[in-house]
Amino acid sequence: MDDAYLDAVLSVVERVPSGRATTYGLIAEYLRDHSDPALGVRDRGGPRQVGTVLARAGGDVPWWRVVNATGSPPARHRVRALDALRAEGCPLTADGARVRLRDAVWLPD
DNA sequence: ACATTGACTAATT
DNA sequence: TAATTAGCCAATG
Numbered sequence: 079m080d081d082a083y084l085d086a087v088l089s090v091v092e093r094v095p096s097g098r099a100t101t102y103g104l105i106a107e108y109l110r111d112h113s114d115p116a117l118g119v120r121d122r123g124g125p126r127q128v129g130t131v132l133a134r135a136g137g138d139v140p141w142w143r144v145v146n147a148t149g150s151p152p153a154r155h156r157v158r159a160l161d162a163l164r165a166e167g168c169p170l171t172a173d174g175a176r177v178r179l180r181d182a183v184w185l186p187d
Numbered sequence: 188a189c190a191t192t193g194a195c196t197a198a199t200t
Numbered sequence: 201t202a203a204t205t206a207g208c209c210a211a212t213g
Contacts, residue, residue: 101196124195129194141194144194146194146195147197148196152194
């Protein structure tokens with residue numbers, strides 16, 4: 079996994095607006111569609127790899143706005159993520175346990 | 188090289 | 201709805 083891919087992932091996460099969220103799969107899909115070897119932006123796999131990047135280098139980006147396909151934040155940071163999301167007004171389910179992707183999902187441009 | 192792991196997903200029950 | 205299962209694919213040891 080080279081720096082170009084790592085930067086590509088982080089730059090997408092940085093673009094997620096406050097109060098909205100996106101998923102690992104959507105980011106992977108976006109990178110797959112927009113991979114351009116000529117620009118050094120290469121496709122480096124699927125959703126799990128996106129997760130790997132955030133686990134490794136997600137410290138300085140709004141990682142709590144990235145959730146899995148069912149709207150649940152990563153189990154390890156579940157509380158912190160939900161608190162942050164609630165604080166910025168992201169639509170959540172009634173039990174406050176997951177993001178209402180139906181309303182909150184943000185798609186990279 | 189090989190086996191295990193994981194901030195995942197889609198289908199099944 | 202929620203829990204389980206099988207598939208996934210690069211990273212890691």
